Amino acid sequence: MFSFSSSGLLLLSFVSLALGQTYTKCQPLNTTCPPDDALGTSHDFNFNSSTVLAQGFDTTIGEVGYGDNGLEFTISKKGDMPTVVSNFYIFWGSVSVVMRAAKGQGIISTIVLLSDDLDEVDWEMMGGNATTAESNYFGKGNTTTYDRALYHPVNSDISDNFHNYTTHWTSDQLQWWIDGNLVRTLQYGDALGGRNYPQTPMTVRMGIWAGGDSSEDPYTIEWAGGLTNYNDGPFTMYVQSATVTDFSNGKQYAYGDHSGSWQSIQTIAGNSTIKDTLNAPPPLTLAQKWNNLSSGTKIAIYASAGGGGALLFAALLFVCIRQRRKGRQERDAYNAKIEAEREEAYRDQIQLREKGLGGWNKKEYESQGEDALGGWGGEHVAPGTKVDGDGISPVYHSPASPGLRSPVPGRARTMSPGPLVAPQPQRAWNGSPQQGSFASYGGQRSPQSPNFPLASPQGPPQGYGNGYGNGGGYGNARGGYQRF
Ligand SMILES: *[C@@H]1O[C@H](CO)[C@@H](O)[C@H](O)[C@H]1NC(C)=O
Ligand SMILES: *[C@@H]1O[C@H](CO)[C@@H](O)[C@H](O)[C@H]1NC(C)=O
Ligand SMILES: *[C@@H]1O[C@H](CO)[C@@H](O)[C@H](O)[C@H]1NC(C)=O
Ligand SMILES: *[C@@H]1O[C@H](CO)[C@@H](O)[C@H](O)[C@H]1NC(C)=O
Numbered sequence: 001m002f003s004f005s006s007s008g009l010l011l012l013s014f015v016s017l018a019l020g021q022t023y024t025k026c027q028p029l030n031t032t033c034p035p036d037d038a039l040g041t042s043h044d045f046n047f048n049s050s051t052v053l054a055q056g057f058d059t060t061i062g063e064v065g066y067g068d069n070g071l072e073f074t075i076s077k078k079g080d081m082p083t084v085v086s087n088f089y090i091f092w093g094s095v096s097v098v099m100r101a102a103k104g105q106g107i108i109s110t111i112v113l114l115s116d117d118l119d120e121v122d123w124e125m126m127g128g129n130a131t132t133a134e135s136n137y138f139g140k141g142n143t144t145t146y147d148r149a150l151y152h153p154v155n156s157d158i159s160d161n162f163h164n165y166t167t168h169w170t171s172d173q174l175q176w177w178i179d180g181n182l183v184r185t186l187q188y189g190d191a192l193g194g195r196n197y198p199q200t201p202m203t204v205r206m207g208i209w210a211g212g213d214s215s216e217d218p219y220t221i222e223w224a225g226g227l228t229n230y231n232d233g234p235f236t237m238y239v240q241s242a243t244v245t246d247f248s249n250g251k252q253y254a255y256g257d258h259s260g261s262w263q264s265i266q267t268i269a270g271n272s273t274i275k276d277t278l279n280a281p282p283p284l285t286l287a288q289k290w291n292n293l294s295s296g297t298k299i300a301i302y303a304s305a306g307g308g309g310a311l312l313f314a315a316l317l318f319v320c321i322r323q324r325r326k327g328r329q330e331r332d333a334y335n336a337k338i339e340a341e342r343e344e345a346y347r348d349q350i351q352l353r354e355k356g357l358g359g360w361n362k363k364e365y366e367s368q369g370e371d372a373l374g375g376w377g378g379e380h381v382a383p384g385t386k387v388d389g390d391g392i393s394p395v396y397h398s399p400a401s402p403g404l405r406s407p408v409p410g411r412a413r414t415m416s417p418g419p420l421v422a423p424q425p426q427r428a429w430n431g432s433p434q435q436g437s438f439a440s441y442g443g444q445r446s447p448q449s450p451n452f453p454l455a456s457p458q459g460p461p462q463g464y465g466n467g468y469g470n471g472g473g474y475g476n477a478r479g480g481y482q483r484f
């Protein structure tokens with residue numbers, strides 16, 4: 001039986017192209033493309049909050065939800081095929097996705113590595129076959145034959161349970177693992193002497209589509225396990241986590257020529273942007289920002305906020321003294337800085353007020369708990385973020401016309417690959433996490449400040465320790481911040 005296993009996903013890349021996405025815009029076998037951004041590290045995307053996806057992935061088609069089981073890729077009607085694509089590339093690496101496939105005839109849940117020149121490594125789970133996972137690969141989009149798919153038994157229902165689907169990809173061999181068991185190994189040389197071996201920098205993609213849609217060709221529908229009945233839906237695939245490790249360590253990957261061979265790929269040295277982003281400390285809390293303000297600014301804020309004559313006078317005096325001491329230029333710069341800080345502090349106050357703290361009502365304050373404190377003691381949540389049960393990404397595009405996803409004739413392009421160097425000795429991998437190579441991974445969150453420094457006229461709330469007493473007279477700012 002033929003299996004047209006990859007047609008859907010490869011076509012997703014054409015859909016992306018049609019939608020003007022950047023990742024597959026440039027075909028490196030034909031033209032000179034800008035370099036690909038590297039991951040350059042290892043990262044564990046634990047989809048336990050609605051914001052994690054956006055740190056490393058773009059939602060290219062449809063909308064991805066978030067709930068207790070992590071990411072939710074849902075088909076509720078014809079044409080739905082929510083898909084995410086990493087905003088980074090790996091050049092050799094491993095990808096472990098903990099996923100619960102969608103149940104439903106003809107529904108395909110997928111984890112795919114795809115390069116710009118259409119090298120591809122696949123996991124495809126059929127929603128009508130509870131105990132089987134399919135692995136597949138393509139080199140340079142070569143679909144002249146569809147004999148590369150293999151089917152692997154899984155020990156419990158793939159749509160009732162989460163399973164760990166891992167791809168481990170080196171220049172020597174490709175391995176597919178399910179729940180820590182090696183189920184398939186492809187040696188470089190066994191893929192048409194290397195010519196069909198996936199070997200160029202890959203994006204990581206996850207998504208769901210209906211291979212059993214009536215618009216698909218009969219072979220695709222047969223491969224998918226039969227026609228999809230949308231009345232049986234909605235069909236949802238869940239992704240709990242994705243651990244992605246880039247075995248190369250650079251800023252970007254560039255195609256050195258049009259051969260598409262791995263030897264032609266150049267690693268541009270430097271720190272990858274995405275790595276810096278992933279490792280960046282979380283945004284400062286309001287408390288931390290306040291701590292960072294200069295004392296002059298704090299006094300000025302208190303003066304204008306409290307309106308206390310003495311304080312205002314002190315502040316003016318303070319500024320005057322500073323002004324006299326410094327030259328004109330310096331003074332202007334200083335005033336500008338104070339003004340900027342004041343502006344920001346003002347905005348923070350507005351935020352605080354929006355969170356219900358503006359009035360400094362002690363009861364309200366206590367009953368609001370940590371959520372009201374702008375991230376204090378908990379996760380910082382960006383303004384406007386909905387935390388529970390909501391879609392995490394806006395809808396970017398309406399689903400592409402189904403016609404686009406029918407197999408595209410002539411997709412297999414002719415090319416003359418450059419000479420490929422014989423594979424290096426195999427390096428076996430035993431399935432344990434890679435050790436040691438990414439010392440700097442993670443762990444750089446700066447501690448959340450327990451001090452909430454804006455004094456309440458009622459004094460510090462119980463249990464928050466010293467933070468409030470240190471303000472050096474802030475408690476005098478009677479009336480406090482509700483004036484803002
Ligand atoms: C690349 O070039 C080949 C022939 O040189 C052509 O068949 C193919 O369509 C081209 N692909 C793209 C994406 O332009
Ligand atoms: C989510 O996962 C990250 C990394 O594994 C962990 O540090 C964080 O505490 C978790 N957050 C929640 C809300 O469980
Ligand atoms: C699931 O797939 C395997 C492998 O192709 C096949 O042997 C089995 O019959 C399928 N089961 C169902 C219920 O389709
Ligand atoms: C595509 O793969 C088939 C075998 O799977 C092979 O016969 C053919 O030569 C390949 N085409 C190219 C352009 O490499």
Ligand SMILES: *[C@@H]1O[C@H](CO)[C@@H](O)[C@H](O)[C@H]1NC(C)=O
Nearest residue numbers: 096164166177180431432433
């Ligand atoms: C998934 O399986 C791989 C391969 O055995 C293993 O290295 C990794 O730690 C597993 N991940 C999780 C989250 O269990």
Ligand SMILES: *[C@@H]1O[C@H](CO)[C@@H](O)[C@H](O)[C@H]1NC(C)=O
Nearest residue numbers: 251269270271272276279440
């Ligand atoms: C990369 O980051 C490290 C530490 O984060 C820094 O010391 C180094 O200078 C950076 N390298 C480049 C090329 O920016």
